[in-house]
Every structure is written in C-alpha cells, then in structure tokens.
Amino acid sequence: MHTYFDETIEKSDRASLRDLQSRKLITLFRKVYKHSQFYHRKWKSAGVIDSGQVQSMEDCLQLPLTTKSELVQDQEESPPFGTNLCIPVNNCVRMHQTSGTTGKPLRLLDTSESWDWWLKCWAFVYKGAGVSADDRIYMAFSFGPFIGFWSAYEAAEKIGALTIPGGGLQTKARLQAIIDNEATVLVCTPTYALRLAEVAAEHKIDIANSSIKKVICAGEPGANIPSTKKRIEDCWGAKCFDHTGMTEVGAIGFECESQPVGIHLIESEFLIEVIDPKTEKPLSEGEKGELVITNLGRYSMPVFRYRTGDLVKLNFTPCDCGRTFVRADGGILGRADDMFVVRGINVFPSAIENIVRNCPHVEEFRMEIFKEREMNEINIKLELNPSVQLPDVISRIAQSIVDDLQTLLLLTANTTIVPCGSLPRFDMKAKRCVICD
Ligand SMILES: [Zn+2]
Structure with missing residues (x-):
C-alpha cells in the first residue's frame, strides 16, 4: 500500500505533467526576468532584450545554462547575498548556505512562501518512504548553517509526524534519545547512519531490534550505493531510503517503497534536463549525463537551467508505486567533476x-x-x-x-x-x- 503527498499530481499522465511544468516555467521566467538583476543581465547578454521573446518551454530551454561559480562570483561582487533576488531581502525569513566542499559557500535566502515550497518537496520525500503521522522522526544532525536537515525537520509537521531534534549531542546521547523516545524514523547522512551503528556496537546498544523502521539518508551518496545501503539496513534492521537535494536548488528526489528502482524526481516542482557535460547538448532517456534543474516554486532566489554537476540516467518506464515522476536509475551516479x-x-x-x-x-x-x-x-x-x-x-x-x-x-x-x-x-x-x- 503506497502513500502519496499529492496522489493526483504524482500519478498524472506525462502530457499533463508537461503542461503543468510549462505553465510554471513561463510564470517563473517572467518574474525572474523582471526582478532578478543577475538573470536579467545574463539573458540580455544572450540576446533576450524583451521578455516577450520567450513564450514557451522550448524558448526557455534555449536560455543559457547557469553554473554555481557564476552565482558565487555574483555574491562576491555584490556581498553578502548577490543580485539573484526576486524579492527584497527584508521579505526573506531564512538564510542557508552550501557546505563549500567544492569552493566558496553560496548563501541562499528564502521567503516564507519559498520556504513553504521547500517543505512541500520534503513532504513528497516522507510520503514516498511511507512515513506518516504515526511516526516519530529523529534528526541526527547538528542544525548548522546548511539546509540539511532544517527542511526535513520542519516538513515533518506537514505530514503530522513527531520530530525529535538531535542537535548539539554526542553520538552516544543521540542513540540514547532514539531508544528513549522510541523513534521510528532516522534522518541523517549515510555516513552518520553507519557511525551511529559503530558507536552502538561499542556500547552494546541493540539498534537492529530498536523501534527504528526507516532510515532516510541525504546529504551525500551512500543510500544509492547497494553495499552501503545494505549495510545500513542490516545494522539498523530497517529499510533505508535515498533522498537527493541541494541547498541552491531544493529537495529534488526521493525513493519510493518499490525499491530498488532509483529515485523519483519531483517533476511538479522541478524541470529536469540531462546534458552531456562536455558538449552541453541534451541527452536521450537512458544516457548518463549531468542533471540540469530549474526549480519551479522558489521565487526568492531561483535557479534557471542550473548545472548540478550530478550525473544521472533517466528512466521513464512506469514504476510499481504508480508514480509517473521520472526516475534517476541508481540515484546520483557520481559528480561530473569527481571522476x-x-x-x-x-x-x-x-x-x-x-x-x-x-x-x-x-x-x-x-x-x-x-x-x-x-x-x-x-x-x-x-x-x-x-x-x-x-x-x-x-x-x-x-x-x-x-x-x-x-x-x-x-x-x-x-x-x-x-x-x-x-x-x-x-x-x-x-x-x-x-x-x-
Ligand atoms: Zn516508485
């Protein structure tokens, strides 16, 4: 029995999904053209001198790609938040930044409307993993400036689940909190799911027979690597689900209960493209290439045709769960730049x-x-x-x-x-x- 956050959208036919994306994309383009100085400049130099020149999804797909280094450079030139803002800073309510593992951190601002969109995307993730209002979700995370897992934490409220924060605690204290509060879902990085298991073994804490039934992993690859996933599942006696998201883009994908099938990409909220990282030409279904994303609901600081650097292989065949959202087979297959x-x-x-x-x-x-x-x-x-x-x-x-x-x-x-x-x-x-x- 599968659960959905928005069953109508998640099961809608591909043509309706494309229509929905197209409408959202054009609305986004017009707002961005008018309000984001960053994109206005970028598109003007690509020859778009009037917003009327872009009328369709096909037109939008002719616009130039965006890279992280452009956004970082823009913030360096106009500190602290850069010029890719569609809403004045005083209307924003959240600031998060990228971890800076591949260079300088990028700051991202959200209005309450954009933040609510983030939470909605996470609700797709939870429902995809079969998490419900009956669950108690333990967040084994420090709650620093990075997006993870602030969005997961607050999104739990959207599905009525109980959240238990694990910030500022040592690993053993976190394990104790999981046991004492009878948590049923663990949210953390795959590395940390294994670290918790290692410390549990040292202290003879039996996590394989604990109340945890599901582990949702995010923040890095791992839950999509079969032997790592199996190890997490064996240690915890629980089902492990992969999730993928980026601070600068949003919570993009999730694993459904029909695993192993890869991750579904939330196409009602993101426009997905896959390109050859060298030639930047679009690739067909089943070809491995770089994921390019336009987020369709984050108006505060949107990204348009953003090169994620993540390599994926898309699969449009129907999934057993009934969702029509495209799947990335095997999740994120690597980074275009870490080979x-x-x-x-x-x-x-x-x-x-x-x-x-x-x-x-x-x-x-x-x-x-x-x-x-x-x-x-x-x-x-x-x-x-x-x-x-x-x-x-x-x-x-x-x-x-x-x-x-x-x-x-x-x-x-x-x-x-x-x-x-x-x-x-x-x-x-x-x-x-x-x-x-
Ligand atoms: Zn599925």
Whole structure:
C-alpha cells in the first residue's frame, strides 16, 4: 500500500505533467526576468532584450545554462547575498548556505512562501518512504548553517509526524534519545547512519531490534550505493531510503517503497534536463549525463537551467508505486567533476565505495590519489573490524578487495591496513577521497 503527498499530481499522465511544468516555467521566467538583476543581465547578454521573446518551454530551454561559480562570483561582487533576488531581502525569513566542499559557500535566502515550497518537496520525500503521522522522526544532525536537515525537520509537521531534534549531542546521547523516545524514523547522512551503528556496537546498544523502521539518508551518496545501503539496513534492521537535494536548488528526489528502482524526481516542482557535460547538448532517456534543474516554486532566489554537476540516467518506464515522476536509475551516479583517471581507467569514488563496503570486515576506509612518475595511482587505507586479528586473515581480506577492484572496475589499486579508529569519522558529508600532492 503506497502513500502519496499529492496522489493526483504524482500519478498524472506525462502530457499533463508537461503542461503543468510549462505553465510554471513561463510564470517563473517572467518574474525572474523582471526582478532578478543577475538573470536579467545574463539573458540580455544572450540576446533576450524583451521578455516577450520567450513564450514557451522550448524558448526557455534555449536560455543559457547557469553554473554555481557564476552565482558565487555574483555574491562576491555584490556581498553578502548577490543580485539573484526576486524579492527584497527584508521579505526573506531564512538564510542557508552550501557546505563549500567544492569552493566558496553560496548563501541562499528564502521567503516564507519559498520556504513553504521547500517543505512541500520534503513532504513528497516522507510520503514516498511511507512515513506518516504515526511516526516519530529523529534528526541526527547538528542544525548548522546548511539546509540539511532544517527542511526535513520542519516538513515533518506537514505530514503530522513527531520530530525529535538531535542537535548539539554526542553520538552516544543521540542513540540514547532514539531508544528513549522510541523513534521510528532516522534522518541523517549515510555516513552518520553507519557511525551511529559503530558507536552502538561499542556500547552494546541493540539498534537492529530498536523501534527504528526507516532510515532516510541525504546529504551525500551512500543510500544509492547497494553495499552501503545494505549495510545500513542490516545494522539498523530497517529499510533505508535515498533522498537527493541541494541547498541552491531544493529537495529534488526521493525513493519510493518499490525499491530498488532509483529515485523519483519531483517533476511538479522541478524541470529536469540531462546534458552531456562536455558538449552541453541534451541527452536521450537512458544516457548518463549531468542533471540540469530549474526549480519551479522558489521565487526568492531561483535557479534557471542550473548545472548540478550530478550525473544521472533517466528512466521513464512506469514504476510499481504508480508514480509517473521520472526516475534517476541508481540515484546520483557520481559528480561530473569527481571522476579521476588511474592508468587510463575512469574511476568514480562511489564505484570504489560499493566494492569496499561489500566486505563485511571493513569499518572505515579512505581513498588516496597520488602521482607517481606523472601517473595517478590509488591507495586505499582500510580500517578493519577489531575482531579480525590474524595476519593471514587480514592479508586475505586486503587481497580480496584488490582483486574485486581489478575484476569489476579494471582498477589496479594498493591497499594499506591502518589501526582501528585512526581514520577520520564524519557527522555530515564524508570526505573519503583525497588527492595527495
Ligand atoms: Zn516508485
């Protein structure tokens, strides 16, 4: 039995969905053209000198793409919030910023109307995972300047669920709060879902038989990597759901209960395009490319044809859940910019993670890319479970990972076993792939 936030829209036929997007897109274009100095300048230099030149979705799709660096540069030139504002700052009620993992942070403002739109998108996520008013949602998160999981926290109210904040607490105290409050849903990054499990094991807290039935993961890839997802599900005795969103765009996609099918993209709220990251030409269904998004309801600081840098593969075939929203098969497949080349082989960190996490003895790991004779080489540092002690068992485990990387990815890698607890642990986005000079 599937649950929906807006069943009519989620099951509407593709033509009606396209109509809805088209109407929202033109309305957005006119508002943005009139009020956003950033886009007005950008479009004018692309030859749009009158808003009447853009009358349809097809016309909108001819407008130039937007990159994050343009928005960051705009804020640098006009601090602190830049010129991509359609509403005066004094009408805004929320400020969040990007984590700055790929450069300078970008500040984003929302009016109460835009913020309400964010929450609506999260309500799709919750309902997709079958979360209801009967649930108690634990937010294992620090509530800093980043969007995650402020929007998840407040959106829970939209579906009538009880939220339990976990900010400002150590990992063990969070585990205790989950048990004491009989939380049924855990919202956190995939890395932190595993970190909680690790600390639970140290303190002999039985989370596999706890009240948690669902884990919704966001903030980084992980819940879409099969072996990481399985590990989260095994540790927690719960179903794990992937969610994808970006501070500068919105809560874009969610996993429904018919998994494993990838994530549905909320097409009533976002216009989705997939392009070849090099040529910027549109790709067809099933071709892997960069996700380009226009958010259709965030009027305060919208993005128009925004290059997310995320690689996806779209699938329009009907989903068992009945939704017609397109799916991104396998979720976010990687970043257009995080691919690296080792001995001529294109490698994505997520593909390596899938293999390393598949080994049940690995507790934590780190990929180090370094140059040797002008060539990229990779070394994977492995932290094994303390129960693994015998030297020949340790070397067999390391060799099996080397063999799997060679067989499945054609990647020649070295491994180093490091002491338990020596690699960094993360509460938010993990940084497991490091480029060494
Ligand atoms: Zn579905």
